[in-house]
Amino acid sequence: MWPHWSNMLSAGGWALVAGAVATIVALYVLKLRRRTLEVPSSLLWRRSIADLRANALWQRLRPNTLLWLQLLALALAALALARPYWIGPASSARRTIFLIDDSASMSATDVRPSRLDEAKRIVGQRIDALSAESVAMIVAFADDARLMISFTGDRPALHAALAQVAPTSRRTSLAQALRVAQGLARRARTTDAKDGEQDPVELVIASDGNFGDIDEEVLTGLVPELVRIATPQPDNRAIVAVGSSAVSGSREQRRVSCRVANFGPKVASPEVSLLADGMLVDAAQLEMPPGDSRVQVFDIANRRPCVLELRLDGDDALAVDDRAWLTLDAPRPLRVLLVTSGNRPLELALASEPEGRQIELRRESPEFLKTDTYAELAASGNLDLVIYDRCQPKDMPAANTMSIGELPADDRWQAKPKVVAPPIIDTDAGHPLMHLLDLSDVLIVEATPLVPPAGGAWLVDSQAGPLAAIAPRQAWQDLVLGFALVDEQGVGTNWPLKPSFPVFVFNLLDYFGGSTDSLVPSELRPGDVAVLQLADSSETTRVRRPGGGASTLESSGAGRLRFPQLEELGAYSVSQGERLLGRFAVNLADPHESDLRPAKVASLAGGVKLSDRNAWQFGRREIWKLLAAAALAILLGEWYIYVRRAFV
Secondary structure, eight states: OOOEEOOOOOHHHHHHHHHHHHHHHHHHHBOOOOOOOOOSOSGGGHHHHHHHSOOSSBOOOOOOHHHHHHHHHHHHHHHHHHOEEEEEEOBOOSEEEEEEEOSGGGGOOSSSSOHHHHHHHHHHHHHHTBOTTOEEEEEEESSSEEEEEEEEOOHHHHHHHHHTOOOOOOOOOHHHHHHHHHHHHHHHOOBOTTTOOBOOEEEEEEEOOOOOOBOGGGGTTEEEEEEEOOOSSOOOEEEEEEEEEEOTTOSSEEEEEEEEEEOSSSOBOOEEEEEETTEEEEEEEOOBOTTOEEEEEEEEEOOSSEEEEEEEOSOOSOSTTSEEEEEEOOOOOEEEEEEOSOOHHHHHHHHSOOTTOOEEEEEEOGGGGGSHHHHHHHHHTOOSEEEEESOOOSSOOSSEEEEESSOOSOTTOEEOOOEESOOEEEEOTTSGGGTTOOOTTOOBSEEOOEEOOTTOEEEEEETTEEEEEEEEETTEEEEEESSOSSOTTSOSBSGGGSTHHHHHHHHHHHHHGGGGGSSSSSOBOTTOOEEEEOSOOSSOEEEEOTTSOEEEEOOOSSSEEEEOOOOSOEEEEEEETTEEEEEEEEOOOOHHHHOOSOOOOOBBGGGOBOOBOSOOOEEEEEOHHHHHHHHHHHHHHHHHHHHHHHHO
């Protein structure tokens, strides 16, 4: 960008500058005219001979260091008086917080070299544009927030902290980062000396913008600005769900399934490959229009133990969602606790063990929830699934749960007013719990539409709202049915009389029983904590990561160990000494994170919107002080050279 000029000299002033240039040059081309004088010998006058060789007024201009230094100093001084400046990004905020999104989607390469690299470049420019009195801090966020550097005016320190922001495979959640930013801003906000009001803190969010609505309260005292880094139509295909189950009627076969989604703008023909312990087992070609998703199923020999890997070929914008893993170990019995005052259809369905699955079923009445025995069992982590039929515990257990006709003991779940005879209008056929289910003939007497917490998903929908939903809770999952299977009169729905009901129970046991094929109780995502179910945790336990590193876990006799360092995608192995105990997998498998298409600008309560721009307010950036300092330095150098020559 060419500089602009703010001229401080008039035409007469520039004429004086030109005269000064001419005067300096003239001093170097003038010759002294001396009087002729006869002397007996010139031996003692050698130093004067050079000035007497010619008698003309002017001499030829010869290269001279002092001349060029004097002309350069004069030129810089003239430029300083012209006051050149550039129009560039500038910030007048006294305090700025930079929130940098380093979630999985920011590794996308639709913006070269990646979205995260571009975000860091833009934030680096903004740091350089801060005024001398401004301070800034940097916070990196994905599903959590990490303070990289607190408020400081040290530009090199800010750039060093910015360089430490690295890509992760985690999901995006802006809410936690905003709460951290507001807390830091509240403690550090300055007071305006003129009117006594607190200065607002500028909040710059460098992200692709794929996050949900934001609570306006967390932005109190902040001036938010979204710098969205994404192309309009990125090309990406992803594995968004994986699962495995025994093939009905066969102990020798196992079914591996995955859901592939095409988030790109064009028709795609990706190839899905299945590998077992690194060896190719099967492959299939898919034909997918834009925005479509397909389920691919592979039936393979029931190998145990092994690591299964699904790969999606093709060149797209995001690589981390093109692979997924499943681990198969020797299964153990599925431990289920059923708490009910009486539910004959459900008890019969649970007693009918699916092929290849052993179930340890314990039935208790709702009064059992008040005993110390239940409290110890719920906290032990030795249960795979707890079913609460029309009852609710005081606290949620360390296990997966299914609540029937009641909300979980978790205030994140909400419900709408009850409705009578709500018709089922849709089911999530892609979820493993809804596999092969047709609920079009199911009638419900009364139901409570559900409002699942953030991260939850509906499974059965009606015109009044979801009637069945599932949501994660730490390392576990909670399934909720908004209607009772049986009520006080014995009838809550005709579902137990339909063929789809035993299929659902089999899906339920297979879905939550998947943890019995591994050491962990549920699917794991980057950033989760793995709760390892061990028969004996008193020995030293080592966990080897997919990249080759290993960690040693502290011994415990409780049968459960926690491993929180889940950042890498892939298969982890757990061993004690030379004995391999089993493996577990960490996958991204998140359709929201893989959908790289720019979402609408996140809105706030009251309809206020964040700005969506890739540039900041512009301002003048003058450099006349630097030019004047350079001119002074050159004059000092010229003086030093002259003194040295005169001394010699």
